[in-house]
Amino acid sequence: MSATDTPADRAFRAEVRDWLRTALDGEFAEVRGLGGPGREHEAFPERLAWERHLAAAGWTCVGWPAEHGGRGATVEQQVIFHEEYALAAAPARVGHIGENLLGPTLIAFGTDAQRARFLPKIRAAEELWCQGYSEPDAGSDLANVQTRAVLDGGRWTITGQKVWTSLAAEADWCFALCRTEPGSARHRGLSYLLVPMRQDGVEIRPIVQLTGTSEFNEVFFDGARADAGHIVGEPGDGWRVAMATLGFERGVATLGQQVGFRRELDGVVELARRTGALDDPLLRDRLTRAWIGLEVMRLNAVRTMAGVAAGAPGPESSISKLVWGTWHRELGELAMDVLGAAGTVTGDDHDLNDAQRLFLFSRADTIYAGSNEVQRNIIAERVLGLPREARP
Known part of the structure; x- marks a missing residue:
């Protein structure tokens, strides 16, 4: 470039x-x-x-x-x-999740009928999406998914629980990883289903976070239904499709995410000017490093985009998640250091200011969408070809 x-x-x-x-x-x-x-x-x-x-x-x-x-x-x-x-x-x-995660997945793996049904409504922002991956016992260990789907009379019947589902309360649809082969384990027997959220059998429970807001949710499927044709890829091939979606999330989609990151960094710099923290050479150095880190993140996202122009991303996309998760958490810590002692108290109504909200929310960044530990293992084993980590 x-x-x-x-x-x-x-x-x-x-x-x-x-x-x-x-x-x-x-x-x-x-x-x-x-x-x-x-x-x-x-x-x-x-x-x-x-x-x-x-x-x-x-x-x-x-x-x-x-x-x-x-x-x-x-x-x-x-x-x-x-x-x-x-x-x-x-x-x-x-519309980030539909545009940057599901859309590219359907373009790469969907049928003509699926693309005709879903892509125009994503592009027009007429339907919003959420991602049904994590479960109480299948977070970073995503292959342990237990939500089950059974094909019954031309429709899938879905039973199970998802957790940490971003924007589920606003979503019209969910792309969900479900176990569709009885007796299967780990990566085998999983399927990638497109499930309407506004139906009987779907219950959404917001999770109140440290910030007092509820972007994340629990989602319970109790006999929820999805059309037989709303499976992306073949039955049992869901792991491959799901990993491709994560690749899009960790690569191309990072550019959109950086819109917010750059705005947050600009806000922290302005806060440092206002409070006089910019005169501290150590804080000024950390702000400079944060700016450099964001530029590195941008260039890595561009490299990832250029590398997947002909298909779905590979395991190298884990580098992006590791980089942005760590960078954003450190930006939150930097924001609090710029605030100093004033960062430990809230206003009379207990509302958080931007720096406090950034600090509290970014604690989760190195955990959700694949923890740093998991990303390092993927990079070591699947990119660098190092021996697999010893597992019990």
Whole structure:
């Protein structure tokens, strides 16, 4: 990837910048800077309206191939879009999971009928998605999934529990990893199902986090149904499909995630200026390192995108999760150090400020979506070819 924009890229950047400036100076001015980790409760209906406004103007799914409703943007142009989105302080996206995780998975593994049914509604922000992977006994050890699905009369009947399901309360659909072969264990016998959330047999229980918000949820399936044709890949092949989705989450999708990261870093720098913490050479050095780390993260995401242009990501995408999870947690710690003693107290109404919310929420970043320990094992064993870690 070139360090400077080509004439075509400069024209694309100007188009993105001008459209965002006009759109965010009008009826959507109130949603500037809202949303993101620990703040998904902020103005959700207004941000959904913004997402649909983006879609109507052709600014969702910019990296999808044109034949699937996207713009077919190059890697460079996708980077430009996310950079300009961050610079404009546009709100955190609400269609992230469908656009960046399920959409690319369906493009790579779905049937023509599945792509025709689901991709247009993802692109138009008419249907929102959540991810049904983790369970009480299958978090980092995802292969221990116990949620079961049985094919019965042309439909799957699903029973089990998922946990840490981001944005489940707002989602219309869930892509769920389920055990469909009785007696199977570990990676075998799993299937990747597309399950409607708004039906009898689906119960959602919000999990109140340290931030006082509830992005994460428990989801209980008790006889929930999914159409027989809403299985991605073959029955029993769900592990391969699920790993591809995680690859998209840890690679291409990181660019969208960095919109919020850059805004948070800018906020911490501004806080350091305001409090005088920027005069401390140690804190100034840490802020500089945080900026460098974000640039490294961006370049790694670009490399990952370029490497998977012809197919699904490989195990190298675990590098991205390890990098951003650790970086974001350290940014939260840095924010508290910039605040100093004032960071230990809240206001009269016990509301958290941005730095406190960042610190508390980012404690989870090195655990969810695959813990750091698991990512290091994947990199060691599947990328570097080192011996497998001894297991009981």
